[in-house]
Amino acid sequence: MKIKIIILLIFTFLSHSSVIRANFSDDNLGTTGGQFLKLTKGVRPAGMGEAYCAVKGDINAIYSNPAGLAQIKNTQISAMHTLWFEEIFYEHFSAAVPTDIGVMALSLNYLGMSDIDKYNRYRVALDDKYRPYDILGYLSYATNLNDNFFGVNVFMLRSVIEDESASAYGADLGYIRNINEQIDAGLSIQNIGTTVKFRDEEDPLPLNIKAGMTYQPMESLLLAIDVNFPRDKASGVNAGGEYSYIINDLTLSTRAGYRTAPIDVHGGLSGLSVGGGVGYRGLFFDYAWVPYGDLDSTHRFSLSYRFSGENELK
Numbered sequence: 001m002k003i004k005i006i007i008l009l010i011f012t013f014l015s016h017s018s019v020i021r022a023n024f025s026d027d028n029l030g031t032t033g034g035q036f037l038k039l040t041k042g043v044r045p046a047g048m049g050e051a052y053c054a055v056k057g058d059i060n061a062i063y064s065n066p067a068g069l070a071q072i073k074n075t076q077i078s079a080m081h082t083l084w085f086e087e088i089f090y091e092h093f094s095a096a097v098p099t100d101i102g103v104m105a106l107s108l109n110y111l112g113m114s115d116i117d118k119y120n121r122y123r124v125a126l127d128d129k130y131r132p133y134d135i136l137g138y139l140s141y142a143t144n145l146n147d148n149f150f151g152v153n154v155f156m157l158r159s160v161i162e163d164e165s166a167s168a169y170g171a172d173l174g175y176i177r178n179i180n181e182q183i184d185a186g187l188s189i190q191n192i193g194t195t196v197k198f199r200d201e202e203d204p205l206p207l208n209i210k211a212g213m214t215y216q217p218m219e220s221l222l223l224a225i226d227v228n229f230p231r232d233k234a235s236g237v238n239a240g241g242e243y244s245y246i247i248n249d250l251t252l253s254t255r256a257g258y259r260t261a262p263i264d265v266h267g268g269l270s271g272l273s274v275g276g277g278v279g280y281r282g283l284f285f286d287y288a289w290v291p292y293g294d295l296d297s298t299h300r301f302s303l304s305y306r307f308s309g310e311n312e313l314k
Helices: 002-016 018-023 043-047 059-063 066-071
Strands: 076-083 088-099 102-113 116-119 125-130 133-145 148-161 164-178 183-193 196-198 201-203 208-218 221-230 236-247 250-259 272-280 283-291 297-306
Touching (some): 043 283, 043 297, 059 076, 059 088, 059 133, 066 148, 066 183
Antiparallel strands (some): 088 102, 116 125, 148 164, 164 196, 208 221, 221 236, 236 250, 250 272, 272 283
């Protein structure tokens, strides 16, 4: 009971702290670099409104709270393809392996787009093209100590625009506490690291403080909520859920979520997300549809495999 009260007090503080709001607000829009770090890189989290800070046992925890990796019992691998805006796309591949000392994970991510025509200073098209891209790699470690889950990511980001490039290094720290059989609470500090520098322009990484809780009243239903405090915009709440129906070796999942932060920026249906998945034994295919109002919708697909036919929902 004392632990539950402490967790509730932490959430209350985070939601109302004027100190945090003064430093993490819309007044800081456009003041950070490394924007690729902010993109959701898992299809299941995207379908659940990115409310994933306290979700355990899934390889997608790399991107929201590495402490969630500690619950992985068998090797998992995952690959994702995302159709972003216009001709922009991004991909990732990740793998997590349990060991005697904890869970180790690796993730490689690529953001790219089609070729762009070059122009001279007089706006005359040249017979040449270039292709900007970002590469992001994570190494992760997580462990469980008496129902306390700890995790850490270290990462390297490299951004290339024509003949210019910039690199940054950073880390994420994560913690999840098992409150009881139905409730978990998590806290993650993301994107602690160096600056991103192009020529004389130098920007900090998009630091984010994330707190979240999950509630699983039954094996087939998972509900989640996160509160985010990013360095470069106002705080926001993410909420979502997943319902899964299991028939022998077949798993059918539906997901939905909502994010408060993007609404004022993009309008329309921005903030909503829906998705689902089909799993057979250890093989899972997932899809998520995430609209961004006037910017159009994004479509995300992933294929993952959990060795030994794992069928965990949490």
